[in-house]
Amino acid sequence: MNILIVEDNKELAAEVYDFLCNAGYVCKITHTCEDALEEVASNDYDAMLLDLGLPDGDGFEVLQAVRKTKSKMAVIVLTARGELDDRINGLHLGADDYLTKPFALTELSARLFAVIRRMHGFTVNSLSIHGFLLQLQDYKVSYNEVPLSLTKKEFDIFQYLVLNKNRVITRLQLTEHIWGDILEVNSDSNFIDVHVRNLRKKLDKHRSIDWFETVRNVGYRISE
């Protein structure tokens, strides 16, 4: 999974870079339109994160150029700019999604995943960590080729934590992500804890536990 990050703010670019690398993507940063166009021409990226306000031109130019090559690359526009007009133009020109700065990295991760998935069917179809392989298509997990059976919720939680590995994910984030809008902030329950517990129990048989931490007062984290 190759991602091109086109963003002149180096701090932000680096932050996104780290995050996406951690999430298992192979990333490359460019800071200008020119470099971006060159990268796109010479390499085969699955997705591009495109800032609009670049020093040597408007990001839209890059977007247009990319679309002309009828490449299957997904493009997510990252914009701090004035809002809707840009959005429209962008969608018109073929951006697949938008994120307005500032954005949460987990949000970026989710959008990126969705967009790539939409793009070429199922390119991101598995995640692996510490010997476990998650096949996202069919909700299967295995540990060194040996399948183990997780329930859907357990799988969802595992996947989300792996997708955001090295980051602490709060119970609220998990709830929102996995249960969607369903429940009216019913967070007086401990069902997350219970699912996590059951998940851990199943993973534990296959030696794990130390990289699947509970962060007190915050949530859970799976580290690489």
Next chain:
Amino acid sequence: MNILIVEDNKELAAEVYDFLCNAGYVCKITHTCEDALEEVASNDYDAMLLDLGLPDGDGFEVLQAVRKTKSKMAVIVLTARGELDDRINGLHLGADDYLTKPFALTELSARLFAVIRRMHGFTVNSLSIHGFLLQLQDYKVSYNEVPLSLTKKEFDIFQYLVLNKNRVITRLQLTEHIWGDILEVNSDSNFIDVHVRNLRKKLDKHRSIDWFETVRNVGYRISE
């Protein structure tokens, strides 16, 4: 729940009118900008469905005028027009949602519901049919004041069928609406049937069945 339909195509207007009336809304049709403005000034509507191409002016004028009165009315623009530019302007001026013609009436129903809900909290908070009262906030159902306990899925199915009463809803529609994107077209199962069955059993104690039909080869329908 009062809805103003502003649409010069009388056939379409009538169709939408019928549908929304069936869905429990109180509706009124106007065919021109002028009438629309008059209606809006003299009555208190919860939402307006606004066609853009009106004979005596652009629907946007109506939208602008409405927004100047800082009314809490939700506005959904119905447009057959050229697309994005209109959309932008519309969202800019304060439309709450858009539908491009042609659209499915069930889609309209869903958007309308969402928009009104967003607007003033929970205006559409209950549905009633044949003595049953569905309270959408807290997933409660009662039959002539006597509460009965449906599970979440049962409630969802009941609600969706009632929301689309007098129309046949296919199993696929139900699946997509209630399970969302969750399952990868897993329609080899009969879980809808089972839930419908259990739902019926619970409703049946309180005399019903005849207005809750199975439409062979298509799906289910609840009629008024």
Next chain:
DNA sequence: CTTCAACAATCAAAATATTCATAGATACAG
């Protein structure tokens, strides 16, 4: 070093959802 309060883990029970196998109903061909 205790004690307390907040947080998390655990277990078992209850509620819910889903699957599966089978029976019933309906339409259509012959």
Next chain:
DNA sequence: CTGTATCTATGAATATTTTGATTGTTGAAG
């Protein structure tokens, strides 16, 4: 009319999710 294929209903088994009560942990205040 009868047989057959297709669709739907049903009941029971199984799996999953959620709740609730209880116990263990941790960190801060005294």
